[in-house]
Amino acid sequence: MGKPFCLRKAKVNQHLKIMTVSADGELGRRIRDMGLIPGTECKVIGKAPLNDPVALRLKDFTLTLRNSEADHITVTSAEA
Amino acid sequence: MTEYTLGIAGNPNCGKTTMFNSLTGSRQHVGNWPGVTVEKKIGHIKTGAHTIELVDLPGTYSLTAYTQEELVARNFLVDERPEVVIDVMNADALERNLYLAVQIMELGVPTVLGLNMMDEVRKNGKEIDGDKLAQLSGCSVVETVARHGQGTDELLRAAMNLADEKKGEWTPLHISYGPDLDPVLKEMEALIEANSFLTEKVPSRWTGIKYLEGDEDVIVKGRMANTKISDELAAMAAKVADHTQKTLNAAPDAIIADHRYGFIAGLIKGVVSYPVLSEDRISRSDAMDRVLTHKFFGPLIMLGIIYLIYKVTFTVGEIPMGWLEALFGLLGDAATAAIPEGYLQSLVVSGIIDGVGGVLGFVPLIMFMFLMISALEDSGYIARMAYMLDRVFKIFGLHGTSVLPFIVSGGIAGGCAVPGVMAARTLRSPKEKLATLFVAPYMTCGAKVPVFLMLSAAFFPENAATVMLTITLGAWGMALIVARILRSTVIKGASTPFVMELPPYRMPTLRGVLIHTWDRTWEYAKKAGTVILGISILIWAMMTFPELPADRIAHYEQQRAATQVEEQITAIDNAQSEEAVRHTFAGRIGTALEPISELAGFNWRVNIALTGGFAAKEVIVSTLGTAYSLGEIDAEEAAPLSERLVADPMFTKASAIALILFTMLYAPCFVTVVTMARESSWSWAMFSVVGSTSLAFGLAVLGYNITRAFL
Numbered sequence: 001m002g003k004p005f006c007l008r009k010a011k012v013n014q015h016l017k018i019m020t021v022s023a024d025g026e027l028g029r030r031i032r033d034m035g036l037i038p039g040t041e042c043k044v045i046g047k048a049p050l051n052d053p054v055a056l057r058l059k060d061f062t063l064t065l066r067n068s069e070a071d072h073i074t075v076t077s078a079e080a
Numbered sequence: 081m082t083e084y085t086l087g088i089a090g091n092p093n094c095g096k097t098t099m100f101n102s103l104t105g106s107r108q109h110v111g112n113w114p115g116v117t118v119e120k121k122i123g124h125i126k127t128g129a130h131t132i133e134l135v136d137l138p139g140t141y142s143l144t145a146y147t148q149e150e151l152v153a154r155n156f157l158v159d160e161r162p163e164v165v166i167d168v169m170n171a172d173a174l175e176r177n178l179y180l181a182v183q184i185m186e187l188g189v190p191t192v193l194g195l196n197m198m199d200e201v202r203k204n205g206k207e208i209d210g211d212k213l214a215q216l217s218g219c220s221v222v223e224t225v226a227r228h229g230q231g232t233d234e235l236l237r238a239a240m241n242l243a244d245e246k247k248g249e250w251t252p253l254h255i256s257y258g259p260d261l262d263p264v265l266k267e268m269e270a271l272i273e274a275n276s277f278l279t280e281k282v283p284s285r286w287t288g289i290k291y292l293e294g295d296e297d298v299i300v301k302g303r304m305a306n307t308k309i310s311d312e313l314a315a316m317a318a319k320v321a322d323h324t325q326k327t328l329n330a331a332p333d334a335i336i337a338d339h340r341y342g343f344i345a346g347l348i349k350g351v352v353s354y355p356v357l358s359e360d361r362i363s364r365s366d367a368m369d370r371v372l373t374h375k376f377f378g379p380l381i382m383l384g385i386i387y388l389i390y391k392v393t394f395t396v397g398e399i400p401m402g403w404l405e406a407l408f409g410l411l412g413d414a415a416t417a418a419i420p421e422g423y424l425q426s427l428v429v430s431g432i433i434d435g436v437g438g439v440l441g442f443v444p445l446i447m448f449m450f451l452m453i454s455a456l457e458d459s460g461y462i463a464r465m466a467y468m469l470d471r472v473f474k475i476f477g478l479h480g481t482s483v484l485p486f487i488v489s490g491g492i493a494g495g496c497a498v499p500g501v502m503a504a505r506t507l508r509s510p511k512e513k514l515a516t517l518f519v520a521p522y523m524t525c526g527a528k529v530p531v532f533l534m535l536s537a538a539f540f541p542e543n544a545a546t547v548m549l550t551i552t553l554g555a556w557g558m559a560l561i562v563a564r565i566l567r568s569t570v571i572k573g574a575s576t577p578f579v580m581e582l583p584p585y586r587m588p589t590l591r592g593v594l595i596h597t598w599d600r601t602w603e604y605a606k607k608a609g610t611v612i613l614g615i616s617i618l619i620w621a622m623m624t625f626p627e628l629p630a631d632r633i634a635h636y637e638q639q640r641a642a643t644q645v646e647e648q649i650t651a652i653d654n655a656q657s658e659e660a661v662r663h664t665f666a667g668r669i670g671t672a673l674e675p676i677s678e679l680a681g682f683n684w685r686v687n688i689a690l691t692g693g694f695a696a697k698e699v700i701v702s703t704l705g706t707a708y709s710l711g712e713i714d715a716e717e718a719a720p721l722s723e724r725l726v727a728d729p730m731f732t733k734a735s736a737i738a739l740i741l742f743t744m745l746y747a748p749c750f751v752t753v754v755t756m757a758r759e760s761s762w763s764w765a766m767f768s769v770v771g772s773t774s775l776a777f778g779l780a781v782l783g784y785n786i787t788r789a790f791l
Contacts, residue, residue: 024331026146030579032337033141035176045366049375050471053578057366060173062582064467066474069577 002077007070010044016075017041023072031072034063041078084132084243085160089153089184090168091177092139092508093583095196099168099226100136101595103236130240135162141176143183145297148510154297157189158281163243164190166235168226171195171208172584174352178344185219188250188283192220192239199225200584204363205355213351218253227589252283257339261292261332264320268292268313277309278302291317292332365460365584373464382465385456386487393449394494394526400444408437427620435616435695440605442498442751447601449488449499454596458588463580470578476560477567477575479512486516486559490523493552497521497752501759502600509576515566517756518768519559521748524552527697531743534701538722539736547740555744562775570767615750619695622665632659666691680742680780681735681788690742696749733791738784745776 004019018040023031035058036042045062046055053066088103090096104123121136137156138149145151157165165184169177174195184191193213195201201208214221220238224231256262268288272279278287278301290298291313302310321332328335372378412433419425456462466480473482482504483491489500500520507513524532536547636656640649661667662684670687677687689704705721725731747769748756757765 021334024334027577027579028331028334029142029144029146029337030577032334033179034579034581035179035341036579037338037341046369046373047375048373048468048471049379052471053467055369055373055467055582058176060175061170062366062584064463064470064578064580064582066470066578069579 004074004076007044007065007073007075008067010070010075012044012046015041015043015078017078019074019076021073023069027069027072031069034058036063036073042075082130082244084130084164084240085135085162086132086239086243087135087137087156087160087162087165087189088168089137089157089165089180090139090194090196091141091170091180093581094139094168094170094177095226096139096168097136098589098592099166099194099196099224099232099235100134101592102226102229102232104134125236127236132236132240135160141180143180143187144293145295151297157184157187161248162189163246163248164192164239166192166194166239168194168196168224170197171223172197172200172204172206174208175341175344175348178347179340181217181219182253182255182340182344185217185253186255186283186289187286188252190242190246190250192222192235192242193217194226194231194235195221195223196226198223198231199228207353209351209353213347216347216351218251227592250283252286254285255339255343257289257336260324260328261320261335261339264316265289265292268316271309271312275306275309277306277313288313289336292320293336294321294333363584368585369464369582372461373468378464378468382468385461386483387492389449389452389456390487390492390495392452393445393488393499397445397448401441404437404441404444408433408441411437423624426624427617430624431617431620432613435620436613442496443601443605445496446499446502447597449503450597450600451593453484453503454593454600455588458586458592458596460583460585463582466578466580467582474575474578476564477512478515478560478563479507479509479576479578481507482512482516482563485520486523486556489520490525490528491552491556493524493548494526494529495523496525496527497523497748498755500525501752501755504759508580511567511571511573512576514571514760514764515563517760517764518566518771519563521752521756521768521772522555522559522562522745524555524744525697527700527749528743530701531697532740534722535725535736535740538726539733551740551744558745615695619692622669623661623692625664628656628660628663661688679784680738680777681732681784682739682742682780683730686731686735686739690746693743694747694750696751697743700743732788734784734787737787738780741783742776742780745772745779747773747776 007016007018010016018036018038020038021028021031021036036056040058043057044054045057048054048064051067053064054070056063056065088096088100090099100121100123104125123134123136125132125134135156137153140147140150140153143150143154143157145154156162167177167181167184169181171177181191181193195208195210195213198208208223210221210223213219220242222231222235222238224235226232257265265285265288268291269284271277272284272287277284278298287298287302291302294317299310299314302313317332324330324332324335330338372381412429415428415433416425419428453462462481462484465483468480469483470480473480485500485504485507487495487500488503489495489497497520500523501517504513504516504520507516532548532551533544536544540547633656636652639652643649643652662671666688667684669691670684673687674682674684677683682690685704689700692703693700701721725736747753753765753769756768
């Protein structure tokens with residue numbers, strides 16, 4: 001496990017593990033509703049034509065997230 | 081005979097509506113209860129001696145108070161106390177779907193878990209042990225595939241059995257929220273119990289959790305019930321929040337979410353088993369996304385699909401539209417023949433049949449558009465469109481999905497704002513939806529096209545095509561700019577988070593698409609018989625009364641009698657109809673507005689036409705024709721009118737530009753306003769009428785004076 005970094009900086013197809021979610025209020029609620037909580041493993045599987053938003057693959061499903069929202073989430077590399 | 085009330089809850093995109101349709105089947109009686117932006121559907125089922133009322137709740141991920149949907153769903157559970165809730169779950173994403181289930185269980189409503197989409201689960205090589213889940217969660221569990229109708233009867237039976245067993249008794253689930261929150265929750269519970277605070281409706285622990293989460297809706301209700309206790313609870317919550325913020329750097333609601341997921345992780349540990357090597361297997365859906373959301377090809381394909389929707393709606397939809405027009409034409413002829421000439425005939429033919437017929441004429445367009453949009457929505461593509469376009473639309477305070485209403489409204493010239501405004505339903509974010517509703521009618525709809533064509537043919541004959549293109553692009557520009565202004569003034573506030581599910585691509589079912597289309601089309605058609613009928617009669621009356629006094633009519637009769645030449649008679653007829661129009665209420669309004677409208681170069685004739693255009697933009701050209709005393713003119717053949725306009729020294733190029741600007745932006749037609757009110761609220765629709773008309777007038781005055789100064 002490497003140093004935590006911001007989800008915005010994650011590369012496509014890099015295996016990640018969520019470390020912290022610092023958003024609160026409605027944004028925090030929406031992020032947590034979708035299962036983005038510390039410990040969750042995920043992978044950026046694509047970026048929209050203008051590099052924002054990004055598509056994030058979780059264990060069971062895919063969701064989208066704007067870069068400005070990804071800024072509230074830190075991850076570490078979970079490469080084996 | 082027993083009566084049951086069952087609620088159907090679930091995440092968006094879990095097949096909830098399909099389940100509802102499948103359960104109610106052909107025996108359904110579906111009524112729509114419109115809320116502000118959300119609605120719940122109610123269906124009735126009779127099985128043997130039992131009647132079941134089935135309430136389809138809006139799709140939500142959670143039961144907080146952040147969105148209208150969540151509040152509607154939660155308040156239904158709390159206030160109506162259904163015997164049982166059926167939680168329809170996308171079993172393929174069981175963990176996330178259980179997050180809602182757990183919150184329902186914490187409330188205590190007896191719950192049946194419907195593990196839906198089991199076909200996808202099996203296809204993905206996963207296994208789910210339903211019996212074990214039932215044992216661990218204490219809920220009844222039924223496996224279903226709603227789109228094929230599998231397991232739906234079992235689901236209903238399980239719900240009825242559970243209702244009989246529980247007899248309205250609630251047993252709330254108790255989750256531990258860790259060493260920081262549990263002690264304070266316990267204190268809160270004691271305080272709540274001791275004062276019977278809100279306990280007649282919800283469990284005490286649930287109220288405590290909501291205070292910890294800072295749930296505004298519950299806190300407001302709590303204050304109304306007992307301000308002192310409410311404040312005490314809020315103080316306890318604030319104190320522990322302060323503590324957890326310092327020690328764990330997390331707010332209580334985040335801690336609560338973590339523990340709920342922890343609880344869920346424990347639940348599904350032995351329940352779901354994943355196939356080995358699933359990690360790198362690329363699902364068909366992901367493979368499709370590689371092409372369909374490709375950085376370069378994705379937008380191109382999207383353009384193609386949008387163009388196709390548009391093309392099919394307006395070329396195929398035109399055929400049945402023609403039939404309907406012919407049908408109403410026949411009806412009009414029949415009524416003309418059957419009713420003796422007079423007010424009644426005029427009212428029935430010009431008022432009712434033309435008015436209602438004009439509205440019903442849109443039905444085929446709406447049907448075809450919804451047919452395709454429903455199919456796209458069910459397939460999962462709309463979510464991808466939003467994903468690709470979000471970055472651009474975000475700049476203007478809109479949402480990626482806003483593109484669809486824009487295009488349908490006439491983003492490619494020739495659309496229609498009525499289905500366009502209805503297409504805004506795919507928007508889940510309230511602020512963005514309001515802004516989209518407001519500006520979508522700026523687009524060049526099919527009814528505005530003849531106005532623009534006529535004016536550009538008359539005043540810019542060499543550059544007619546360029547002018548049309550400029551108008552279309554100008555409409556886009558104005559829509560985006562006004563949306564930006566709205567989003568930084570009246571509907572200010574951060575954009576709704578774009579945390580959105582990208583569901584796997586699915587083949588839409590014919591049945592699902594047809595039900596969807598029928599529901600939406602019927603809703604629109606129903607209006608034609610009610611509100612629109614009334615307004616049609618009003619507009620007819622305004623353009624008919626008061627009539628010319630008898631001496632004026634006699635005057636024209638005399639003139640007609642004095643001449644034998646055919647052309648002179650036509651000229652006299654035209655003069656009479658012009659005076660008649662000017663004499664009516666609409667004509668008087670037009671004349672009265674002249675001092676103001678002159679600022680933009682509009683004379684009373686243009687005023688009448690624009691007033692009539694509020695009923696339907698198609699009317700602008702024909703009314704202008706009448707007012708310019710050409711008698712009846714067909715909207716399709718605008719040539720003679722344009723010559724007449726050029727010949728009018730009072731109507732200059734500057735007036736033409738002002739009229740183009742005004743027509744582009746002013747109040748949406750009446751049918752659009754009614755539709756807009758249904759999709760948002762009457763106050764928003766009225767604001768759109770007043771706001772857009774003021775903006776249109778301001779720009780028309782500006783355009784008129786600038787053009788006059790330079791040309």
